[in-house]
Amino acid sequence: MKLLAKNTKSALLISALIGAMASTAVHAELKLNGSGASFPAPIYNKWFKDYSKMNDGVRVDYQSKGSGAGIQDFINETVDFAASDAAMKDSEIEQVKKGTILLPMTAGEVVLSYNLDGVKELKLPRDVYPEIFMGKITKWNDPKIAAANPGVSLPDEKITVVVRSDSSGTSYVFTNHLSAINEEFKTSVGGAKSPNWPSAGTIVKAPKNDGVTATIKQTPGAIGYIEYGFAKLTKMPTALLQNQKGEFVAAGSESGAAALATTPFPETNLPGSDVPDLRGWATDPSGADAYPIATFTWLLVYKDQEDDKAKAMRDLIEYMVTTGQESSESMGYIPLPENVVEKVRNAAKMIK
């Protein structure tokens, strides 16, 4: 009897062990690894954590390395998906053997943050801020700035322009916008991830969003560009920018959504495939209440995948465009407009 009891006990133990092993096996069954852009990393990490928690057996990991590194990983097939603020170039898409689908997932704004004692609201006209970043307007009391800000006492102080020293999607979006509204900027600097800023003696460079923010904070008379979410988090003052319609607009989720709503998408497909091209740029949005510098950020997904991974990926994307969008605003991102969500859904169906 005793022996029997002992046997049952060990049998129970063994079956429990097997059960535990089996269940860990189920948990570890599917892993989706991604890497890329650092700009959407905070919200991606939240989404992927929540999604992995809700779905047993799927685990999504994301490494924030930078857009360039993400694209490189995607081409080398060392990840299951990647993310990029600058989408992908045609030449890069052609290098991907498993087929590429580019999906806008969330969006952000780039703001101009400044350090001016006692100036609570600063309006910068369309013809002024490109010239500041070209080193042509060098004083805060320049008549062009003063004309747009009646009643604001602007100091006779040198403008120190702070830009990114590392290659970044933020620089890409900002310089593309400046190129779109200023012909001279386009020819002399142009839009790039690490633009060749003019050597005007007024420009200093700092690494990452935090480096730029810290430098602006510590330098009286400084101005620089950072992501809206970051400015919101660090409570930096941001300038009102004049949009295409001539209105001065502050950055925010509504003005950002207005900018994205008018974003034109190409009618064509991505090169060499039947996937719709969702690389739409809001370089100079036309809406009257639109904030001028807004952009999507893209998820890069393979078209041909193993069945179970493809299914998990489609499921994950559906989660991101529905439940996920609800947390955008509080985290300083702009929710995707309804028409874009529909486009993303349709394109995601092609993941097989």
Place this chain on the structure above:
Amino acid sequence: MVYDPFKESSSSRTLSAPPSSADYLKDSLFRFFAYFCALSIIILVAYIVIELGIQAYPAMEKHGLGFITGTTWDTNQGIFSVLPEIWGTVYSSLIALFIGGFFGIGIAIFLTQSFVHAKLELTFRTIIELLAAIPSVVYGLWGIYVLIPLLRPVADWLHETMGWFPLFGTELSGPGLAPAALVLAIMILPTVAAISADAFRRIPYRVKEAAYGMGATKWEVILKVMLPTASSGILAGLVLGFGRALGETMALAMLIGNVNEISISLFAPANTLASLLASTFPEAGQLEIQALMYAALVLLAITFIVNVAGLAVQQYTMRKFEGKK
């Protein structure tokens, strides 16, 4: 059995035995281990140089010597050259060496020439060595939030009153050469101070006694006897400190302004090779990575030249002041 005194003395029970085969084995194993350690350092350095060389080769072929003499780093057009970075690296390190060396040697003298009580000496030494344990990022942040605001009024005043002097030729806009070099000086201070203090301590006491005995004052002893005698050790400390300054990355990336310009002014923003590597590497494309590898080789070459030059000066002072050949 015949009594054999030789065998008796070699038995294992006594203390004075010839080495056994196990001893020989231990000895040769240890020697092998020591050789292996020494050799692996050489192999490691050679491997790093070769690996860098292979990765940098395409860029070396493409840019040639123009890489070292040109002043543009433009990813978009694929033009890469690092003269401003070389200038910034050497200039900032030299200023740091000048300031850090002056204070480092001063501290070493203070700590070793019985100016303070032995217990206080130990406290001072510990605090200075603590400086070496502070991470680079912390120095960078301290530089941005504390040093730059402190430096600004001084820099503005110098620029306004002595703007004609090339060193103060520009306004300090925030990050720039001066804050970067000052932070570097603090970072190399512990290295210089610790090694110089050791050099002073190694001087036999009777040297000092003899000098005092001949009627020299304290200052004469320190400046004319101790300092020259310790000079080879002090130089070793300076060379190590300079090497550290050349390769410092994070604090400089945060403080120097990262601008590719060559300016003699202390308040102008500049750039260094290490800072260029740190800020452009993560997102660099293939062509740029090759160019960055080339830049790393250049940095390695500068460090190598500095070390060899340091060694040469050290040997010269040894011959001159210590009578060693």
